[in-house]
Amino acid sequence: MTMKPIIASPDGLGLEEPSIIVEVKHRTGSMGADSIRSFTGGLRNRDKGLCVSTGGFSKGAKYEAERSNIPVTLIDAEELVRWINQYYDHFDWDTRALVPLKKTY
Numbered sequence: 621m622t623m624k625p626i627i628a629s630p631d632g633l634g635l636e637e638p639s640i641i642v643e644v645k646h647r648t649g650s651m652g653a654d655s656i657r658s659f660t661g662g663l664r665n666r667d668k669g670l671c672v673s674t675g676g677f678s679k680g681a682k683y684e685a686e687r688s689n690i691p692v693t694l695i696d697a698e699e700l701v702r703w704i705n706q707y708y709d710h711f712d713w714d715t716r717a718l719v720p721l722k723k724t725y
Contacts, residue, residue: 625662637666644672653680656692663690672700 626642651673663669669692676696685692
């Protein structure tokens with residue numbers, strides 16, 4: 621099964637630049653440098669990359685993302701949880717139904 625990346629753009633149609641290309645991996649082990657090189661190899665000059673890995677990223681993967689000519693942001697499970705908590709109030713109702721959270725004080 622071939623996984624396709626998520627593609628987002630400012631206009632929602634993919635016609636306006638920059639395109640944000642997102643790759644999401646659910647794994648127990650960290651994502652390595654080869655995976656990041658493969659991901660960045662498919663990006664165009666005006667793209668921005670976002671790579672999410674629940675298993676985190678190896679030191680080599682972080683290095684590859686930092687040295688890439690195309691901006692690439694790496695998000696591990698902890699950072700993803702921080703983002704969900706920070707922006708949860710802005711999620712639409714369908715997304716909230718998929719990720720039901722209750723505030724505890």
